[in-house]
């Protein structure tokens with residue numbers, strides 16, 4: 001709706017309501033006229049509360065602005081202090097002298113009640129106004145659909161939306177957002193893009209708002225461009241596993257991954273996208289050339305480093321705050337067919353991290369470097385035997401962990417079958433420079449697809465046992481290199497006393513591969529470790545594998561990090577207060593906040609992150 005129309009509708013319909021109430025009462029109409037004039041000529045200090053001129057204009061032209069606390073503040077002097085009202089510059093004061101104060105008060109109460117009724121009417125008409133939008137896709141108000149998007153992989157937070165949009169085109173998304181933008185700040189409607197819903201703490205949910213099921217956005221159709229600098233154009237709702245299969249048809253592949261590929265492009269680019277390839281290629285957000293974004297005002301914007309760079313960098317790692325990623329151009333490289341997958345164990349944390357750090361700088365050594373911690377586990381090597389081969393079976397069988405905390409270095413070397421001999425020699429050479437426990441070298445060869453999709457294989461197994469849809473109280477941290485030993489000493493074996501209910505990943509990445517113009521928050525040092533506590537809670541257990549205990553453990557880890565000033569940053573962060581978000585963003589907070597006011601001035605996007613609220617702070 002045109003803003004001018006909105007304003008006219010606002011003035012005239014309010015007048016109509018009032019004249020209906022007291023058709024013979026000219027004084028009432030004058031009061032309303034005053035209110036309306038005051039609204040269209042607000043005091044200049046309103047700008048103080050409203051940082052964005054666009055938002056200010058929107059607010060003042062919206063019919064809902066009449067019900068805001070701001071208006072109530074404006075009306076307050078009218079109902080309580082007639083002498084201050086007399087100081088106003090509009091005429092017809094004399095009319096009021098003829099009415100007593102009680103009458104005016106009563107009238108104002110009636111006036112506000114009518115506006116409330118009007119507001120309620122508008123809210124209840126929102127579903128039909130959404131339904132009326134001419135879309136290629138559709139809105140769903142079905143309980144089953146709402147229930148589905150009200151939960152996520154974390155399985156701990158649930159917020160029911162009002163509607164689910166299943167878009168078929170980018171304009172479906174743009175029109176919906178524009179419509180909600182036009183409803184103004186008082187509509188309370190928010191919009192959450194939902195990728196595959198694999199968030200952990202409600203980040204893709206919207207309480208009473210609209211959830212956009214990004215997976216139903218099938219445009220653009222995936223398009224692979226071969227040549228010297230290959231790339232693929234994909235929809236923001238595309239799953240990475242589908243991109244892998246499509247690009248492999250051209251002998252190509254994206255370079256940077258997450259450990260699990262049943263996540264969407266928009267979902268991982270909103271966070272970072274980190275895995276064992278990040279040391280070489282940076283996270284997924286370092287491997288994107290272009291984006292198409294629908295901003296919080298419903299505008300469709302193309303962006304890249306060169307074009308609308310501020311939005312481009314803001315959206316990457318931007319936790320969905322500045323726009324909805326509808327399209328992305330992902331960098332590709334020639335794909336290998338096979339992966340040599342290696343695991344070796346360390347009992348000495350210093351030797352483990354020294355080797356990890358050596359490998360992330362070694363040229364052409366390995367293509368994937370990760371690691372994980374093993375605490376209080378028996379029979380682990382026996383489990384490995386089903387998929388890995390010990391290099392020395394006799395020695396391997398004699399290995400005993402003796403209750404020690406162990407650190408597993410996990411490596412991947414990509415190759416094609418015709419290179420097998422050369423690759424074997426290279427791998428052997430690199431392994432000979434490592435300081436792992438000699439008897440614990442395990443290797444296997446798998447296809448590139450099986451390697452990248454390895455977590456899905458575990459998913460299938462866990463699903464069959466009913467252990468996938470359980471609470472996942474995960475904690476992901478970025479820890480500066482100089483603090484990782486201190487962290488390991490305190491946390492592994494002390495705070496975390498076993499790792500049987502989920503892996504604890506640990507591996508270094510180098511910051512030079514990350515772009516500090518993006519929104520992602522990193523520690524200050526050049527090398528930092530990703531430490532991921534990926535526990536699954538056993539429902540209704542009160543033991544160490546129960547939700548309460550795992551949450552308690554996470555709390556202890558965070559408290560220790562804070563107490564010791566380790567300079568740790570949360571990855572996939574979750575905070576609930578502005579103060580905590582400010583601390584998280586540190587010096588980046590100002591630019592983050594500024595970008596929000598430019599690209600999503602009503603703060604309607606990704607409310608589940610709990611960074612901004614869709615309301616204006618008047619205090």
Ligand SMILES: Cc1cc2nc3c(=O)[nH]c(=O)nc-3n(C[C@H](O)[C@H](O)[C@H](O)COP(=O)(O)OP(=O)(O)OC[C@H]3O[C@@H](n4cnc5c(N)ncnc54)[C@H](O)[C@@H]3O)c2cc1C
Nearest residue numbers: 195196197198199236258259260264266267273274320325
């Ligand atoms: C089994 C598993 C393994 C994982 N492994 C890794 C890993 O190795 N590395 C890693 O980095 N992460 C990993 N993650 C975390 C994962 O990257 C995030 O949880 C990611 O957000 C999930 O993607 P999704 O498509 O399900 O997004 P959702 O959970 O649906 O959304 C996440 C956030 O992004 C927003 N969003 C979604 N789509 C868009 C869009 N198109 N435009 C703008 N905003 C959008 C949402 O509103 C929400 O705020 C893993 C998660 C799981 C469950």
